[in-house]
Amino acid sequence: QVQLVESGGGLVQAGGSLRLSCAASGRTFSRYAMGWFRQAPGKEREFVAAISWSGGSTSYADSVKGRFTISRDNAKNTVYLQMNNLKPEDTAVYYCAASEAWAIILQGIYVYWGQGTQVTVSS
Numbered sequence: 001q002v003q004l005v006e007s008g009g010g011l012v013q014a015g016g017s018l019r020l021s022c023a024a025s026g027r028t029f030s031r032y033a034m035g036w037f038r039q040a041p042g043k044e045r046e047f048v049a050a051i052s053w054s055g056g057s058t059s060y061a062d063s064v065k066g067r068f069t070i071s072r073d074n075a076k077n078t079v080y081l082q083m084n085n086l087k088p089e090d091t092a093v094y095y096c097a098a099s100e101a102w103a104i105i106l107q108g109i110y111v112y113w114g115q116g117t118q119v120t121v122s123s
Helices: none
Strands: 002-007 010-013 018-026 033-039 046-051 058-060 068-073 078-083 092-099 117-122
Touching: 002 092, 018 033, 018 092, 018 117, 033 068, 033 078, 046 068, 046 078, 058 068, 078 092
Parallel strands: 010 117
Antiparallel strands: 002 018, 018 078, 033 046, 033 092, 046 058, 068 078, 092 117
């Protein structure tokens, strides 16, 4: 069993930055590829970014490429999402998730999910 706890969300003005963290406990963190997803009000949850077990491979949604950076620190059992140049359309609840496979956008492959952290970007 893996427990995931997100933090770092909040209210920020357009153009600002936030760094989300997702702390994992339980089984060996480095066994899992990690992903970030988000869900805006009235919309389905969507893929944001993913990172492989060692951090050597990353993948991003087109909407965040060049603005968001995913990284991980396996010694700290933590995955991060650095979000720069935030836009009002980035407003959502952000979730981290863990997968034993390189799942990237395939939400059904992720086996563990956090409770989410709210990010609100004002215009």
